[in-house]
Amino acid sequence: MVGSHKLIVGLNNLLPLFIFIFGITTSWDTLILTEASVGRRTLATDQNHPGFISIDCGAEEDYLNVETGIFYYTDKDFINTGENHDVSPSAINNNYYIQYWKEYRSLRSFPDGNKNCYTLKPKQGKNNNYRIRASFLYGNYDDKNEIPEFDVYVGVNYWDTVKLQSVWYMLFLEIIHFFTADTEYVCLVNTGSGIPFISALELRFSNNSAYNRTNSGAALKNIGVIDLGTSNNDSLRYKDDGYDRIWLSGQFPSSVPINTSLSTDHPGNDSYKVPAEVLRTAVRPVNGSRSLNYFYQSSRFPTSQYLVFFHFAEIEESAQDRLRQFTITLNGFKSRLITLQYLRPFSINFQDLLIQGVINFTIDATEESDLPPILNALEYYRVLPLPFSPTDQSDGDAIMAVKQTYNINRNDWQGDPCLPKEHTWSGITCRFNSTPRIISLNLSASKLTGEISSSFSDLEAIESLDLSYNELKGPVPEILAQLPTLKVLNLSGNRLSGPVPQSLKDKSDKGLLVLSLAENPDLCQIDPCHRKEKKNFAVPVVVSVASALVLIFLSILIAFGRIKRRRQREPLIKSTKDGSFESKNRPFTYSQIVKITGNFTTVVGEGGFGKVYLGTLNDNTPIAVKLLSPSSKQGYKEFRAEAQLLMIVHHRNLVSLIGYCDESGNMALIYEYVVNGNLRRYLSETNRNVLKWKERLQIAIDAAHGLEYLHNGCKPPIVHRDLKSANILLTESKQAKIADFGLSKLFITENASHISTCPAGTLGYLDPEFQVSGNLNKKSDVYSFGIILVELITGQPAIIRSHERSIHILQWLSPIVEKGDIRTIIDPRLQGEFDVNAAWKIVEIAMSCAQPTSIQRPDISYVLTELKECMAIEMALERTQRIHNNMTTSGTSVEMPTANVDSDMVPIAR
Template sequence: MNCYNLKPDQGKNNKFLIRATFLYGNYDGKNQAPEFDLYLGVNKWMTVKNTNAKDYEIIHLLTTDYIDVCLVNTGQGVPFISTLELRPLDNSIYPITAGGALVLQDRRDFGSTGPLISYPNDVYDRYWWSEQSESLIPVSSDSTIYTHSTDNAYELPAQVLKTASKTRNASIPLQVFWTPLDTLPKFYVYLHFAEIEKLEPGQQRQLTIDLNGERNLSDSFKLDYLKPLTIVQDDPPISGTGGTLYFSIKAAQGTTIPPILNAYEIYRFVELPNKPTAPDDVAAMLEIKTQYNVTKNWQGDPCVPSDYSWEGLNCSNDNPPRVISLNLSSSNLTGEIATSFSKLELTRSLDLSFNELTGPLLEVLEQLPNLKTLDLRGNKLTGSVPEALLEQSRNGKLVLRVDANPDLCLYTPCKGKKKKEFVIPVLAASITAVLILFFIVSALAIYRRKRRSDTVAKSKSSIKSKNRQFSYSEVVNITNNFRTIIGEGGFGNVYLGKLEDDIQVAVKLLSPSSNQGYKEFRAEAQLLMVVHHRNLVTLVGYCDDGEHKALIYEYMANGNLQQHLSVTNPNVLTWNKRLCIAVDAAHGLEYLHNGCRPPIIHRDLKPSNILLNEQMQAKIADFGLSRAFATENDTHVSTCPVGTFGYVDPEFATYGNFKKESDVYSFGIILFELITGRPAIIRGPMQNNHILDWVSPLIGRADIQNIVDPRLEGEFNTTSAWKVVEIAMSCALPAAIQRPGMSQVLAELKECLALVMTHGRSQRIATECRTSSMHTARSISS
C-alpha cells in the first residue's frame, strides 16, 4: 500500500471534491496498463482499470483534519498515479453523511460543442464535458445569467448555463440513460436548469421529472428567465438490479413548451463501512513514527483495512479499532522512551527490545491499565525500574523483561552505585590488594582447569570406564534375543532389556546400515561416561564386541515427549506437567552448557530426544551428535550440517557454526511445542509452516487462548502461559546474540513454576513434579 496524505487548511467536518488522474505511459515496458485498488482513507473507493488519461472523482465529508488516498497492489501490475487534486466545496451542496461518499458517474454540459469547462470558470473546478444529441435541439444565449442568485448555490459556470438542449415538442420527454457497473447500484442525480429562451409574454416553461419510472423527482416546477435552478434528488437513491437506469424530463400536463436541460450530474453512492482507528491512537502512532523516524512501511491508517495494518501492530475489532499490541523490536529506535506510548490506552503488549533506547524507564507506562507484557531487553536504559511496574510483575499482572540493560537496576533507589569518594591512599591500597588476589585466583583456576582437562582427556581416550562392559552374548540374553523394540533412532533399533536383578534397561544397538556410524556411537558413550546429571539419561553400560556395538541405558518407562504431545495420544499432558518437563529439560541443558568443563552443546535437541521416566521426570538423551568445546573460552564448534529440520538455528545456515545459543533456539521451539501442542513443522495441504510463523501473529494479537493447546480446554494459568511464551520467543529470536543463556532461561521457567504453585495448588503440583524441578541442587560431573 502506498498512500498520499492530504491536509487541507480546514479539513474536519468539511466537504471536498477529490480527483485522481491516471495516464499510463508504458513506464514498465509491458505495454499493458495495470489494474489496482484505490482507497479513500480506510475504505475502498474503486478498482482502477482504465488508465488512459482517465479522471476519477469522489465527493467526501472529512471526519478528520486529513485524508489518505492509497494505491493498493492487487498483483496485476505496479500501481501509479498521475495527479491528485483536493478541492473544497460548500457544505450546503451535494448532501451526504460521513457514512458515505459520492463517486462521479457522469457530468455533462448539454447543448454545447465547446471545450471542457473547469477552473477558473468553475469555482469548484468541476469538469464539464460538452454533449449534443442528434435527437435534441441545441439552444444557446449570449444574455447574462444571474449566476450569483441565491438559487445558484451550486455556482454553475455561466458558460455551462448559456447552452442547453430541448426536445422538438412538448409531447416528447427529454431522457438520459446510463448502465450501472455495480450489481446493486445506488445513484443520485443533480439537474441544472436556466431559462435561456426568450418566450412570448405570459408563457413560462413548466416541467416534471420522472426517476427510472419509479417516482417523480419533484412536483412540477417553473423556470424563470436567466435564473439558475438546481433540482436535487432526495432519498431514496435510484436503484435497480443491474439494468439500464434513466431520468425523464417532461413538459407539465397542459403546457405546450418542450422540456429543456442545461446540465446534469450523476453520482454513485458508495458506503464507507470501515471506521478509522481511534483518533488518540492515530495521534500517538504518528508521534512515535515521527520521533523515531520509523522506517517501516507505515502508511495510511494504522489499523484499517486489517489486511494492510501497520507492521508490528495489532488492533481490536472494536468500532473504532484500537491498538492492542505494538512490536518495535530491533527497529533501530534511539533516544528516550516516548511518552506517546502511554497514550495507547488499550495496549496489552509493548515490545521495544533490542534497540538503542536510553534514559529512564518512564513512570507513565504504569498508567497503561491493560498492559500485560512489557519487553525492554537489550537497550541502554538507566536508573531504576518504577516500583509500580515491579509490583505488577511480582503480582503476575505484567510480564516484565528488562534484562540486558547494563545500567538499569531493579531497585528504588538504585543500590551499589555509590560515588567515588575514596581518598587516594586507600584507593591505591585497594587496587594493589585486588591485583594480588586476582593473580592468586587466576593461578588456582589455571591449575584446576589443567587437572580437569587431563582427567576428561584420559576418560575420553577410550570407551573403557567404570561403566559396566557387556559382551554381545550378554546383550542378546538381556534383550531376550532382541524380542521387544521400544524405539528407533539414527543408530538403529532400541530394545527393551532386563538385567540379572530385574532392572529394566533400554539397549541401543548400532545397525551396520544406520545413518550414524561408530564415530557417533563412540561420542555418545564417551560423553555419558563423564557427565552425570539427574536430567541426563544414565548410561548403565556398553558393548564393544567386534562388529557388535550397543549402549545400555536406564529404561524410561513413559517414552519420549514427542509421543505425549502427539494428537493421537489420548492422555493429554496438563499445563503443570508441561511446566515441570520444561524445567527438567532446562536443568539438563543448562548443566551441559555451564556445568561441564569444557561446555557441551547437544546439537540435536528435539522432543523425541527428551525421555520421561515412570515419575514423568524428563531427561535429555541421544548425545551422538553432541560436541564439546576445545576449551572453556570457545564460543562455537565448526561442524558439518546436523540437527533436525525445524529445530536448527537459522544462523547455522549462514555461518556453519553451532553455539550454545543454537541449543537455546532448539529449546525455544520445544517450549512452543509444549505450549501449543503443535509440532515444529505444521503440515498443510498446500505448504508446510514453521511453528514460529503460525504462532507469531497470535502473539502479536495477544491471543493466548488460541496459542495454548486447545486440548487443555482452558485449564491453564494465563499469567504463567504468557511468561513461558515470552521465554520461548526470546530463545527463538533470529539473532543468536539476542538469545538468553540457559541459566537465565532456567531461572525464568522456575519463576513460572513458582507462580503456579502460589495459586493454591502446591500439593498437586508437587505430586506432578517429583523431579529436579523442585530443587536447586545440581549434580557435578565425575
C-alpha cells in the first residue's frame, strides 16, 4: 500500500471474485440533487476527487478510506428507500479484502418495492462518458445464508443479473456510460429470488475521446482491464489511475515478463492515461518467437461483438538504439505499422471494427524489426446495443415536477415512469412507441394539497387525468384545455373555487372531453358567478329569502316522506355502523320479481348462491335475476358484498346492476342480461360456434380493461378473488364483461395485502401463493387472468380431465412451450388461422401472469398494454392481407411483406 497505492489482492483468489460488465443508457432522476439541497455535499465530488461520486451503501457516516485514498459518502442523499445492514463478523474474518475496502462491510437492502433507484448527478453534466461501478458482497448480513438473485438496470435498460457464487463472493458490475442528460440512475429490480442489496456505487468521469463508441447508442461492458508482465498478483487503481480503473494482473500465453523501474512520459494528447505503474511491465514472446498470440471466447455470449484496446511502452533499455516494429492482426484485420519509442506510451484501438464472436489477435514483428513485439496492457469490452429509449423528456420532467410539488412518496415512483414496462409507476399508463409517452395519470385519493400545478399541462400526450378526491384548492387552470389529446378530466371531490374556464366547458359541450367537477362546493359551474348589478337590492333580497324559506319547508316535507317510506321497506343495502350504505339503485318487490321472471320460468345460470333467471322489464329490456337460495353456499354476506360493490363500480366491461330485492327473506340482484352467456361455455368442445383468434384477443383486452378498472381505477382498489372464464360474460357483439363479485374485497391502500384463512376462488384459478400463505392482493387476480388467457389460447379448461387423471392446464402447457411448438399450443379448432408472432407474444404474456409468486407477475395495466400491442400486430397483418387481396383481384402481383416484430415479441423458450 506504500507509494504506488496498489491493492494487495492475490490474482489467483481475485479472478473468481471479480466480474466487470459495462453498458450505457439515458434518462433522469427520482430525486434531483443540487448543491443547495445537499449542503456541504457537492454530490460527493470535491477538489481532491474531480468527477468522483463514491457511495458506501449502508454506511452510517462519511469517511476517507485511507487504503485507497477515496472519500466515501453515505447513500442517504442518493436514495430514500431501503435499510442499512452490516455484513456478519464471519464475512470480515473470511474475506481478507474487506480490510482494505471498507465499503464492503455494510450494505443497503430493499425489502419493499419492486424497483429501487439510486440517483447520480455528476458536476460535469451530460454529454460525457462516466464509468459506473456497482459492487455486491452478501456476507450473510441477514443470518439466513440464502444468497439473493436480482437484476440491475441503468436507466431504462437491463444491465445484468447479480448472481453470487458464495456468501463471501465479491461481485463488481462496471459500465462505461454516456450521459445524454444531467442526471442518471441505477436501479435494483426484485425478480422474486430474494431481496436486492448493494454494497457500493461509484461513478468516475472518463475521457470522451478514449471510449467514444459509447455515444453512438452502444453499450460497453468490461470483460477485462489487464496489467501484463507483473511479478506479483497485485491489482492497481486510484491514485495511480486518475480514472480509477481497476487493473488486474494477468498472464499471457507463451510469453515472458519484462519490467523497468523508470517512468514513462505521457504525451499531452494521450487520452487513455494508462498508469505509469502499469506501463513499467510488459510481456514478450518466449524462445525467440516473433509473435504474441491471444484467443478469447465467451460461453455466455457466443455471438457478441467486442472492442479491444492495446497499450504499449518501450521499457527495455537495450532497445533505445534498436528498432521494435510490429503489426496487430485482429480477427483477420491488420493494423498499420507500429514503431515504439523509448519510454513513450502508445495506445491503439479498433473503434471502427466490431469483432464478432471471439477475440483472436496476433502481434507480429516486421522483417525490419530488430526486436520481437511486446504488450504492456490490454482492455476489452463487449458491445451491447440498447433496445429502449427513456420516456419522452418533457413527460419525464413534468411528472418529476408533479412528484416534487405534491411530495408524492410512493415506493414505485422511482426511475423512469414508463420503463421497464413491468415496473411502470402506479397510476400511470404509457404508450410504448420508440419514445414512451404518458397517456393516463390517476392520482385520485392521493392526498394532494395546494393548487393544481401547471406541470400537468406539460403532459402533452395525456388522454386521461384523474385528480379526484384530494384536497386541491384554488381555480381550475384554463391551460388544461390546451392539452391536445385530453379526453377525460376528473376533478371531483376537491375544494376548488371560482368559475370553470369556458374553454373546458366548450370542449365538454362538444363531446370532446368528459369533465367531472362534482363535490367542489365553492366551484361555480353556472355563469354568471357573481352579479355585478347592485340596483334594486332590497327586492332581490326579500325574494331570495322567501324562496329559501319555501325550499327549506319543502325539503323538510320530502325528508319526512323518505323516512316514512324507508321504515316501511328495509333495503338490502342500508346505512349501518358496519359501513354499508344506502343503495342508489332501483328497489324491486318480490312480487315484481315473480312477474318479470314469469314465475321463475327460464334458468340461464346457476352457482353457489342459487339460480339465475331470465326476466323482462316493462320496456322489454331483458334482465338476469340472481335469486339467493335458502340453502346457498355463499350466503347473505357474499350476496350483500356483491350488491355493495356493484353499487359503486361502473365500467363497460363489468356487468351492470339494475336493482335489488330484499323482502321477507327473499333476496335477489337484478342485472343487465348478457345474451351470449359465459366464456367457458363458448370455449367448450361442445360449442360449435368457435371463437376466432381476433375475437379471443378482443375478449382478453375487454376483460383486462375491466380488471384494470377494479385494480387501478377504483379507490380503494378491488380484488375480484374469483376471476375465471365462467365469470366472463359475452354480449351479442361478444364484448366481454366481468361478473360475480360475491367474493370481492376492497383494499384500504394501493399496495395492501389481505391475509385470509377462508377459502376463496375456484380450483384451477387460485393463486398458488395465496393457497400457501393466505396472502391476497391484486396479483392474485393477475394469476387467474393468466389462466383465462391460456384458456383463450388453447381452448382447454383450467383443469384438464381425462380417464387416467386430471392435470392443471399449466402442467400441460409448460413442456410444449419449452419445445417451441406454437401450433400444438393454439386451439386446433382455429385451423391455423392466427399470426405466429402475435400468438407467441400472448403466450408470453399469459406465462408472465401465471408465475408462482406475486412479485414476478406484472400489473394488469402492463398486461393490457401488451395485449393491445398484440391486437395492433393482428390489425396490421389484416390490413396487409386486405391490400394484397385487393391487388390480387385487380390482377397486380405483390410480394407479402414480413411483419415488423419488436425484439420483446421473441417467443419464450422457442
